[in-house]
Amino acid sequence: MKKPLILITNDDGINAKGLYSLVEVSKEFGEIVVVAPNKPQSGMGHAITINNPLRLYKSTIFDGIEAYSSSGTPVDCVKLGLFEVLKRKPDFIFSGINHGENTSTNVLYSGTMAAAIEGSMEGITSIGFSLADFNPEADFNPSKAIIKDLLTKLLVKKIPSNICLNVNIPKISLNKIKGFKVCNQARAFWDDRFEKRMDQFGKPYYWLTGDFSSSDVEPTMDLFAIKNNYVSIVPTQYDMTSYQSIELIKKWDL
């Protein structure tokens, strides 16, 4: 049997410790090819590069592993991997390990998860991994052990081909982790603010800032799970139709 082919990307860029950690743990499960952004692409959501030419560079950053960096977004990296780099369709796409959690509505802003969603749109089993720690020097050792355990159990299963998995790992030591919890996406939102500053010419500029508000979180939800020391797994799909609203709007007889 052929070794599984695994395409790996992320949104923190090819130099991120989280990417390195994901490559390390994934090596045991198949042949790895990395295509990752050449700079941080956090918050890029499902953006693709269509108004500028894309660049793709061979990288020797990982010992003995075929790797490329790209000027594009995480979704660009998936597309470049599938349609330019790889000779055959990969068996899996892994994205991450993100520096920072992607629970709740963060899935919409996340480049890490957009890459996994793009994979599922191509019918490839895809998983996004995130650690609830924004620190560039975060300790990924517990995450690596968790991911190894999860992949051992998961990759023998038949994951539906039109979904991907959003895996979030709490920032705690391994012995405090209570296990895996299959969840739905929490209803939590950023309470946004802009910090207005003046540049050296006295012209204003803005930084987006804010707090994550989570007043409406139920025990079935991912945010609840990771706050309670579980690794959350949200099966994630790309049909954004509000089916329950269709009948209501049909009644309006527009």
Add this chain to the structure above:
Amino acid sequence: MKKPLILITNDDGINAKGLYSLVEVSKEFGEIVVVAPNKPQSGMGHAITINNPLRLYKSTIFDGIEAYSSSGTPVDCVKLGLFEVLKRKPDFIFSGINHGENTSTNVLYSGTMAAAIEGSMEGITSIGFSLADFNPEADFNPSKAIIKDLLTKLLVKKIPSNICLNVNIPKISLNKIKGFKVCNQARAFWDDRFEKRMDQFGKPYYWLTGDFSSSDVEPTMDLFAIKNNYVSIVPTQYDMTSYQSIELIKKWDL
């Protein structure tokens, strides 16, 4: 009664004819404030600007209408509108009119629709409008008449606050339009390719290109509707959980 306050944005940029057309038709329904990107931001999905400072410029492009351009993405424009520009929460957010359709999975890549989705995440009735014509000089007169008709019927209804509407208008003359159809998002995908070229230094670069494949489209779907001369309306929500997969994965006992 106070006039409704309407925030308008788009992803083709503040100079786009589609934005101008949407402002023209929306003026009759309330007080307009425009916050739009200062350059084309098509394909930016739900991207937000977090690694670079955002700029916001007053614009006099629309006669007698408060308008701003921003260096950011469509979602940035919504956030700047809500948290920096407007004194009160708007009653509606309109996005578009996009030059090009946003049916099917295009909703994930679309900056136009991301702006509307962001509005719904803030609990504001939001609508994204798109015309199936990429031409910068597209004829928006039929679209204006259709949108006027739709808003007249729609804005008196109580649209659920946690969804937005994705409205797509076929590129045909007004008398050929058969009406509005409430739809679900089609299962159609881009069959992507990269066009590889060499720059003046002999280094490669890539343009994303491809065809839209729509083999799996049913009569309830938006792509079917606009191909059959209907204006499609898809109620769109931001919970990306695949609820039907939750029970399956729970059974795996991870």
